[in-house]
Amino acid sequence: MIDGASDTIQFAHRHLLGIEGLSPDDITLLLDRSESYVEQNRRIDKKKSVLRGRTIINLFFEASTRTRTSFELAGKRLGGDVINMSVSTSSIKKGETLIDTAMTLNAMHPDVLVLRHPDAGAAKLLSEKVNCAVINAGDGSHEHPTQALLDALTIRRRRGRLEGLKVAICGDIVHSRVARSNIHLLNTMGARVRLIAPRTLIPEGVERLGVEVFHDMNEGLEDCDIVMMLRLQTERMHGNFFPSIREYFHFFGLDYEKLSSAKPDALIMHPGPMNRGVEIDSEVADDIGRSAIREQVEMGVAVRMACLELLTLNRPETEQRNL
Ligand code: NCD
Numbered sequence: 100m101i102d103g104a105s106d107t108i109q110f111a112h113r114h115l116l117g118i119e120g121l122s123p124d125d126i127t128l129l130l131d132r133s134e135s136y137v138e139q140n141r142r143i144d145k146k147k148s149v150l151r152g153r154t155i156i157n158l159f160f161e162a163s164t165r166t167r168t169s170f171e172l173a174g175k176r177l178g179g180d181v182i183n184m185s186v187s188t189s190s191i192k193k194g195e196t197l198i199d200t201a202m203t204l205n206a207m208h209p210d211v212l213v214l215r216h217p218d219a220g221a222a223k224l225l226s227e228k229v230n231c232a233v234i235n236a237g238d239g240s241h242e243h244p245t246q247a248l249l250d251a252l253t254i255r256r257r258r259g260r261l262e263g264l265k266v267a268i269c270g271d272i273v274h275s276r277v278a279r280s281n282i283h284l285l286n287t288m289g290a291r292v293r294l295i296a297p298r299t300l301i302p303e304g305v306e307r308l309g310v311e312v313f314h315d316m317n318e319g320l321e322d323c324d325i326v327m328m329l330r331l332q333t334e335r336m337h338g339n340f341f342p343s344i345r346e347y348f349h350f351f352g353l354d355y356e357k358l359s360s361a362k363p364d365a366l367i368m369h370p371g372p373m374n375r376g377v378e379i380d381s382e383v384a385d386d387i388g389r390s391a392i393r394e395q396v397e398m399g400v401a402v403r404m405a406c407l408e409l410l411t412l413n414r415p416e417t418e419q420r421n422l
Contacts, residue, residue: 108132110409114226114233117242118283126251126288132405133252133398140176140400149408150179153210157183158200159236160216165371165396166236166245170213173403179210197221198228205229210411214238232410240274240335245406246370247280249398251288253391254325256398257366262289267320267361269295270329270351270378273302274336277370278329282308295319297351299340316351320360327368328353328379344377354380358389366391 155174174181215236222235237243272278292310313319367390375381
């Protein structure tokens with residue numbers, strides 16, 4: 100028995116590489132464990148010793164504020180040793196360098212590697228080369244599982260459930276790992292997902308994932324319980340995806356007028372970083388009654404604590420693998 104975590108708790112996965120492939124039970128287990136950390140994080144004494152003796156390395160090949168900080172806090176609040184490594188994108192050679200770095204780090208016996216990388220599939224590749232657990236903190240436009248989990252925790256706390264809710268994900272879907280992980284999670288948990296964006300920002304064939312697609316905010320937001328806004332990921336754009344920021348905000352930026360198509364108590368969410376006046380109006384973003392944006396950040400720490408805990412529980416003391 101470790102600090103309130105029953106030794107019968109089992110998470111059936113070695114790594115957390117994405118939401119795709121997780122069962123409703125896996126997701127519920129992660130959310131329930133996260134819930135137990137929300138209260139702990141509001142106390143004066145926030146520390147436990149669940150991860151005492153364990154080493155967590157944050158390996159970030161892309162810029163990050165909240166994700167990296169929140170993994171660091173999560174590891175420290177559970178009593179682990181956390182090392183941060185930020186690698187500037189300009190100095191890396193894809194693939195080969197990642198593997199070289201992985202092998203170097205692996206030799207230092209970390210227990211968890213948290214990886215953010217501009218290439219889709221980087222976390223999976225890393226997981227095949229190291230002995231420890233790997234958490235994907237965002238791989239290109241592919242997945243960002245802990246973001247979807249913290250979004251789900253925020254929604255579940257506000258609405259009491261995920262099943263049956265109508266969730267609109269709006270904006271730059273095509274470049275968004277947050278959108279992809281949320282689609283998988285919300286579908287798995289029985290919510291109904293709508294995507295709203297200009298045609299250029301919707302991935303081809305996305306309907307196959309079981310979502311409805313809209314190109315008009317008022318139509319798409321109609322009767323929605325949750326409105327999730329996304330940043331335009333200009334760093335991943337090669338070419339012109341929309342005529343101008345002004346026009347984009349006019350048609351797709353969330354303001355009170357467009358929001359009035361959703362349910363009167365619809366919750367406003369955004370993973371951050373926000374671009375005010377681009378995808379969201381400042382007043383809407385700061386609406387204390389309706390915006391859950393700050394709560395999402397709070398839930399992020401609790402979710403990452405649960406992920407670190409569940410991935411390190413019940414692991415054999417020594418694991419060997421030939422690299
Ligand atoms: C997101 C990301 O990095 O994918 N941010 C985050 O993790 N909070 C979304 C974004 O960068 O727009």
